[in-house]
Amino acid sequence: GAVVSQHPSWVICKSGTSVKIECRSLDFQATTMFWYRQFPKQSLMLMATSNEGSKATYEQGVEKDKFLINHASLTLSTLTVTSAHPEDSSFYICSARDSNIGNQPQHFGDGTRLSIL
Amino acid sequence: AQKVTQAQTEISVVEKEDVTLDCVYETRDTTYYLFWYKQPPSGELVFLIRRNSFDEQNEISGRYSWNFQKSTSSFNFTITASQVVDSAVYFCALSEAADYKLSFGAGTTVTVRA
Numbered sequence: 001g002a003v004v005s006q007h008p009s010w011v012i013c014k015s016g017t018s019v020k021i022e023c024r025s026l027d028f029q030a031t032t033m034f035w036y037r038q039f040p041k042q043s044l045m046l047m048a049t050s051n052e053g054s055k056a057t058y059e060q061g062v063e064k065d066k067f068l069i070n071h072a073s074l075t076l077s078t079l080t081v082t083s084a085h086p087e088d089s090s091f092y093i094c095s096a097r098d099s100n101i102g103n104q105p106q107h108f109g110d111g112t113r114l115s116i117l
Numbered sequence: 118a119q120k121v122t123q124a125q126t127e128i129s130v131v132e133k134e135d136v137t138l139d140c141v142y143e144t145r146d147t148t149y150y151l152f153w154y155k156q157p158p159s160g161e162l163v164f165l166i167r168r169n170s171f172d173e174q175n176e177i178s179g180r181y182s183w184n185f186q187k188s189t190s191s192f193n194f195t196i197t198a199s200q201v202v203d204s205a206v207y208f209c210a211l212s213e214a215a216d217y218k219l220s221f222g223a224g225t226t227v228t229v230r231a
Binding site for chain 1 (some may be wrong): 152161164216223224
């Protein structure tokens with residue numbers, strides 16, 4: 001079945017560092033990918049919709065300059081958390097839809113746990 | 118705006134008991150999709166089911182069953198004869214056909230004790 005690979009699984013870094021998270025669709029093309037954030041013991045909240053070849057669409061309250069999204073190919077979207085601070089520590093998870101099949105559910109990556117010291 | 122409510126925060130049962138998780142949703146769209154996901158302690162999201170708004174048939178898959186009722190905007194999930202491996206957080210989610218964005222409920226933590 002469809003697989004979405006997310007890398008890295010864990011990141012621990014110092015405050016002020018920029019962190020890049022990759023989301024790849026391994027066996028299908030995805031013109032649209034989604035980035036979600038989940039704080040401990042909370043639900044998943046959509047951060048942004050990543051569109052291949054164009055700008056991402058951010059949800060209200062999400063800083064686009066803080067969370068840079070690049071979707072340069074049909075199989076890869078990246079989320080860069082710029083100048084990360086402890087409050088950015090969270091579980092980030094991406095999902096992707098198969099562009100060639102209509103009405104298909106999203107496939108989720110396994111998530112990235114980000115810890116900022 | 119769409120909204121998903123899972124009123125039960127935590128449920129604890131003894132193995133072999135049945136567990137029913139409630140989900141109530143709000144949307145103005147006539148075409149939408151409802152989902153249930155399982156999130157074990159390891160964190161990944163496991164897809165369980167998707168239902169579109171035009172299909173109100175209930176579904177059974179092994180020990181899992183789902184009851185979709187548009188009249189009450191509910192999409193409830195039952196685990197029959199629960200097992201310890203069913204312990205996880207379960208999320209109900211809604212997406213509208215126009216953009217496929219998922220809105221998640223707050224989640225229900227299910228703990229099954231041996």
